[in-house]
Amino acid sequence: MYPLGGDKTVSEQIQVVSIETDVLVIGGGLAGCMAAIKAVEHGVKVVIAEKANTENSGCAGTGIDHSWAYVPPVHEPLGYTFDDLMQDHIQGSSGGLVRKDLLRLVAGNNYSRMLDIEKFGVKMRYADSPLPGNLRIVPQFHSVPTSINFDGRYIKLRLTRQAKKRGVDIYNRVMVTELLTYDGEIAGALGVGIRDGNIYLFRANAIVLSTGRSNRMTRSASGPRHNLRVPAEDTGDGKAMALRAGVGVINMELLTGLWFNIGGNEINLGSPRNTTQPAGSITGVKGEVFVPRTRFYDWSRLGKEKINAADVRRQWIESRTGAFRDYFALRRQGKGPFFLDLTGGTEEEIQYAEWSISHEAKGYWWLDYLANQENFDFRTDKLEYLPNTRELSIAQAGGVVVDRNLETAVKGLYAAGDEVGGLPFSSSPGAFSMGWHSGDLAAQRAGRQNALPPVKEEPVAALKQLCLSMIDRKVGFHWTQLELAVQNIVDYYCGDERSENYLKRGLERLAQLRSETPLKAENPHELGRCLEVRSIIENAEMVIRASLERKESRKQPSRFTRADYPEQDDANYLCFLCQQKIDGEVKFSKIAV
Amino acid sequence: MYPPVVFDEIECNGCNICVDICPMDIFGPNPVKGKPPIVLYGDECRYCGACWMRCARRKNHALRIVVPPAMRVSILRNVSTRRR
Numbered sequence: 021m022y023p024l025g026g027d028k029t030v031s032e033q034i035q036v037v038s039i040e041t042d043v044l045v046i047g048g049g050l051a052g053c054m055a056a057i058k059a060v061e062h063g064v065k066v067v068i069a070e071k072a073n074t075e076n077s078g079c080a081g082t083g084i085d086h087s088w089a090y091v092p093p094v095h096e097p098l099g100y101t102f103d104d105l106m107q108d109h110i111q112g113s114s115g116g117l118v119r120k121d122l123l124r125l126v127a128g129n130n131y132s133r134m135l136d137i138e139k140f141g142v143k144m145r146y147a148d149s150p151l152p153g154n155l156r157i158v159p160q161f162h163s164v165p166t167s168i169n170f171d172g173r174y175i176k177l178r179l180t181r182q183a184k185k186r187g188v189d190i191y192n193r194v195m196v197t198e199l200l201t202y203d204g205e206i207a208g209a210l211g212v213g214i215r216d217g218n219i220y221l222f223r224a225n226a227i228v229l230s231t232g233r234s235n236r237m238t239r240s241a242s243g244p245r246h247n248l249r250v251p252a253e254d255t256g257d258g259k260a261m262a263l264r265a266g267v268g269v270i271n272m273e274l275l276t277g278l279w280f281n282i283g284g285n286e287i288n289l290g291s292p293r294n295t296t297q298p299a300g301s302i303t304g305v306k307g308e309v310f311v312p313r314t315r316f317y318d319w320s321r322l323g324k325e326k327i328n329a330a331d332v333r334r335q336w337i338e339s340r341t342g343a344f345r346d347y348f349a350l351r352r353q354g355k356g357p358f359f360l361d362l363t364g365g366t367e368e369e370i371q372y373a374e375w376s377i378s379h380e381a382k383g384y385w386w387l388d389y390l391a392n393q394e395n396f397d398f399r400t401d402k403l404e405y406l407p408n409t410r411e412l413s414i415a416q417a418g419g420v421v422v423d424r425n426l427e428t429a430v431k432g433l434y435a436a437g438d439e440v441g442g443l444p445f446s447s448s449p450g451a452f453s454m455g456w457h458s459g460d461l462a463a464q465r466a467g468r469q470n471a472l473p474p475v476k477e478e479p480v481a482a483l484k485q486l487c488l489s490m491i492d493r494k495v496g497f498h499w500t501q502l503e504l505a506v507q508n509i510v511d512y513y514c515g516d517e518r519s520e521n522y523l524k525r526g527l528e529r530l531a532q533l534r535s536e537t538p539l540k541a542e543n544p545h546e547l548g549r550c551l552e553v554r555s556i557i558e559n560a561e562m563v564i565r566a567s568l569e570r571k572e573s574r575k576q577p578s579r580f581t582r583a584d585y586p587e588q589d590d591a592n593y594l595c596f597l598c599q600q601k602i603d604g605e606v607k608f609s610k611i612a613v
Numbered sequence: 614m615y616p617p618v619v620f621d622e623i624e625c626n627g628c629n630i631c632v633d634i635c636p637m638d639i640f641g642p643n644p645v646k647g648k649p650p651i652v653l654y655g656d657e658c659r660y661c662g663a664c665w666m667r668c669a670r671r672k673n674h675a676l677r678i679v680v681p682p683a684m685r686v687s688i689l690r691n692v693s694t695r696r697r
Contacts, residue, residue, distance in 0.1 A: 078636075081661060082666060242684055243683045244656075246658065248659065252659045282686065284684050284686040285660060285686060305689065385661070385665045385678060386662065396688055400691050404689065406687065545638060549657075
């Protein structure tokens with residue numbers, strides 16, 4: 021770590037660490053770990069480069085309690101076919117804006133992936149379950165229950181151990197920032213050690229890009245910098261480097277506005293139809309009901325009587341149309357404040373919700389905080405719903421363009437999980453299924469190559485120079501200062517309602533800010549944060565450019581509002597807007613759904 | 614600022630697992646072996662609870678996460694007459 025003192029300059033202290041591998045996985049979250057675990061089955065060398073520590077990183081770093089799947093032993097006797105799930109997801113979950121080929125891959129494989137995860141040590145069967153296989157399955161994303169609830173608190177630890185047991189090499193605290201190509205094919209990647217300050221040069225015949233969501237483009241709704249529902253370390257590094265390498269990126273315009281959820285600690289409890297079901301409801305100070313509670317699914321018909329899936333889907337889609345609660349609009353009418361209310365639940369229902377929360381991200385610690393620091397009890401107390409930070413996630417499905425086999429425009433560069441664009445509610449099913457499939461294909465490709473492609477000197481020297489420019493600088497700004505200025509721009513010029521003049525001004529101001537704000541890094545940790553701000557700016561530019569390109573407004577679930585184009589225009593815009601660098605310039609094209 | 618994570622000098626044995634796994638890399642090991650880690654970047658904490666989850670001595674409060682006022686949940690208390 022510099023400064024090490026002594027008579028070595030910083031430039032002399034920075035080593036270039038060269039690593040050769042068959043498959044490189046960039047980002048060791050759920051998708052990346054699954055990719056590595058599968059790839060190494062082929063007997064090839066597999067490396068994961070992770071900017072944090074794979075044991076507790078990414079969206080599932082502190083747990084996950086649910087993953088949707090088509091579960092034949094349950095859904096077939098129910099009378100719900102695979103095609104029913106596809107239709108639910110296309111019409112209901114996605115509003116038509118969906119990559120059907122990726123949906124087929126994920127929906128068709130996630131049950132198998134859950135069985136793999138069970139083999140890796142994750143418990144998902146319970147003696148009190150009435151279902152075949154003793155699974156716990158609840159309604160969440162589709163017209164019938166498809167979400168498997170399970171003990172996912174330590175899933176990242178299980179996946180890390182499985183990967184290491186199989187011989188995967190994991191480089192933690194290495195932030196990859198650059199992809200290297202040769203003749204249109206992948207050749208490797210460059211990263212920076214955020215503890216040792218070294219440059220890492222990876223040479224590989226196949227790469228899986230899985231760096232997750234793009235966060236921190238907007239201010240935290242509550243103030244404390246990294247108080248986000250999603251992991252603050254995920255800054256869209258993958259999309260930024262993919263765009264620079266010539267890969268297309270879609271759906272960036274779908275960055276949301278502020279939205280209502282648990283206030284204070286931003287935590288993934290979602291609407292009452294998610295982790296706090298079935299007792300969860302939204303009520304006001306005097307008990308007025310804004311979102312009613314539900315019931316556990318009645319499984320008693322299973323094996324006796326099949327549902328009419330088409331009817332069930334129609335009713336579900338109708339109910340979804342009015343289901344979105346615009347809490348800001350309600351507040352303007354003087355309604356609220358709003359509270360998550362489980363006080364009407366039975367003891368069994370509340371214990372189910374507490375179990376679920378304890379396995380969901382941040383939930384285990386959060387329950388301890390609620391009980392011991394706030395003396396809170398779901399049985400008697402309610403939690404207020406307040407504005408949460410804007411996101412590009414879940415329904416928004418912003419990410420890189422891949423073919424049906426998860427390969428990008430750069431041959432040998434695959435992508436998986438939330439890195440990939442076009443599948444709303446991809447989340448963990450996308451991570452598990454796309455991770456596995458991309459790892460499989462990446463390893464097969466690597467196995468066909470005779471040698472590693474060459475890498476040029478210039479990118480290595482350029483990255484070293486970029487790092488040195490931030491370290492050696494005598495006077496410069498702390499990374500937090502630039503990040504705040506970027507967030508101000510995205511929040512104001514690219515807010516809830518967008519229009520051409522504001523978006524163009526936002527882009528101009530971003531460009532000016534970027535060129536006029538020299539950053540100073542005191543050490544490798546700060547250097548990593550400075551490089552994250554570069555990713556944040558590049559993702560923000562993608563968001564604003566794409567917002568300019570989408571000349572329409574769109575209703576839920578892919579909500580997008582242009583004040584100057586207030587109508588939805590399916591004829592021209594029920595499609596993905598793809599931005600891609602061609603001859604050094606970002607150009608847009610339409611990709612049909 | 615008041616640190617997001619507070620260590621108990623006696624209960625914490627300096628195993629440094631929290632240093633190893635923190636996703637935001639906010640901790641540094643104490644130069645004295647066996648002593649609690651140092652919070653180097655407290656304002657970068659994302660309050661995920663990973664450190665608390667992985668701490669073998671959390672039941673003895675070797676490590677405590679302190680939530681700043683702006684991040685406290687807002688509670689409406691005792692709206693039900695149910696006994697706990």
